[in-house]
Amino acid sequence: MLERLKLLFFPSLIFISSIYASINVDLLSPLWLSLLPLLPFIMATLALVLAWHFNKGRVLVLVLLLLLPKLYGDYVSEGSFVAYLVVSCLCIALLSFLPERGLMNRFVINRLLFIFMLVTWCYAIEQKWVSFSFLNFTFLQTNKTWSDVLLWGVLLVSLSTVFLSWWSSRDAFKACGFISILSLIGIHYFSFSGHRLDVLLAAQFLLWIWFALMEGYRMAYLDDMTKLPARRALNERLIGLSKRYAIAMVDVDFFKKFNDSYGHDMGDRVLQNVADQMKRWCSPGKAFRYGGEEFTIVFSNDKKEEIKEVLENVRLNIEESLIEVFDPKKKKDMEVSVTVSIGLALAEQGEAPDSTLKRADAALYVSKKKGRNRVTIA
Numbered sequence: 001m002l003e004r005l006k007l008l009f010f011p012s013l014i015f016i017s018s019i020y021a022s023i024n025v026d027l028l029s030p031l032w033l034s035l036l037p038l039l040p041f042i043m044a045t046l047a048l049v050l051a052w053h054f055n056k057g058r059v060l061v062l063v064l065l066l067l068l069p070k071l072y073g074d075y076v077s078e079g080s081f082v083a084y085l086v087v088s089c090l091c092i093a094l095l096s097f098l099p100e101r102g103l104m105n106r107f108v109i110n111r112l113l114f115i116f117m118l119v120t121w122c123y124a125i126e127q128k129w130v131s132f133s134f135l136n137f138t139f140l141q142t143n144k145t146w147s148d149v150l151l152w153g154v155l156l157v158s159l160s161t162v163f164l165s166w167w168s169s170r171d172a173f174k175a176c177g178f179i180s181i182l183s184l185i186g187i188h189y190f191s192f193s194g195h196r197l198d199v200l201l202a203a204q205f206l207l208w209i210w211f212a213l214m215e216g217y218r219m220a221y222l223d224d225m226t227k228l229p230a231r232r233a234l235n236e237r238l239i240g241l242s243k244r245y246a247i248a249m250v251d252v253d254f255f256k257k258f259n260d261s262y263g264h265d266m267g268d269r270v271l272q273n274v275a276d277q278m279k280r281w282c283s284p285g286k287a288f289r290y291g292g293e294e295f296t297i298v299f300s301n302d303k304k305e306e307i308k309e310v311l312e313n314v315r316l317n318i319e320e321s322l323i324e325v326f327d328p329k330k331k332k333d334m335e336v337s338v339t340v341s342i343g344l345a346l347a348e349q350g351e352a353p354d355s356t357l358k359r360a361d362a363a364l365y366v367s368k369k370k371g372r373n374r375v376t377i378a
């Protein structure tokens, strides 16, 4: 729950601040107001550069899509903005369900065609080549028209599918997509031209800049498969340790045999489960993926008994948790469990973290020698 809310926190903050800023934009001095139209372009350029740098094709498409009303300038009519809104919300929802495929590959033509199609669509509506006047009849006995109902139908479907999908997947793109759709609705109600549009659009681009930066961070510091902090994060944590700390090395037992019996992807599933159990039970320690089937838990205290108890608990929970795998020999799903061996080293006075880590590794080796599935203190 907390993880999901964390993903939504900063995008929501951008959204709420942008609504507040757009309402009060006229309080700015004439000089700032005259510069404001440049802001969406500056932010969009930054977002595009980051999308390019981090190879994020979906962000590139979205930024170009969001730039459309600005490219039309103040000539945009309400009818064409509604058409744009419908298409954009559907696109954001669609992009949320597509995998990230980067920028320069065989899919690039599809992406460019897609953007071209959107521009043509909005242009056709602007030029009145396409008209939706047949939808301007009242809906049943209400004072709303069919076009209002259709618009809200599309917005609600896009919003709810992205929201539900974000809730189940905890995906940052979906969290930003959800806020982006809300923000587009905000643009529809607050202004689709003028200074308010500049503020709201700049906020949209800021949202995608934030997403690209978070993706950059995630790529550098998080292990994609286990979602644990990776080696680089561990190295930085080790540098920042105080005098009293402890390091534990954790290694899955007979993992090669497991991979050979069930296949590499079932092995990956086991590593994910081991990581989940560690994340859940290693507090007050922090778990990292060291590499391969090895993990590290760093404690910022050296209370031997307390840490040993935590590690025994981690070991026991991993041993007891069952993982569903497909057995290629028996050709059926079955539940299996794995065990881990752990080596713990408490920091000695003046000792560098690197050498504590080496001692933890040596203790792990002793655990393996003694028969595995145990904790050894260096």
Ligand SMILES: Nc1nc2c(ncn2[C@@H]2O[C@H](COP(=O)(O)OP(=O)(O)OP(=O)(O)O)[C@@H](O)[C@H]2O)c(=O)[nH]1
Pocket: 251, 252, 253, 254, 255, 256, 257, 259, 263, 264, 265, 266, 267, 268, 271, 291, 292, 293, 368, 372
């Ligand atoms: N599925 C999967 N396997 C991995 C990954 N990283 C490393 N491995 C495998 O982990 C296995 C490690 O094997 P070994 O170092 O021989 O250790 P072990 O079989 O666990 O034996 P002990 O450590 O002595 O209990 C190798 O077969 C690697 O291919 C990964 O990300 N996914």
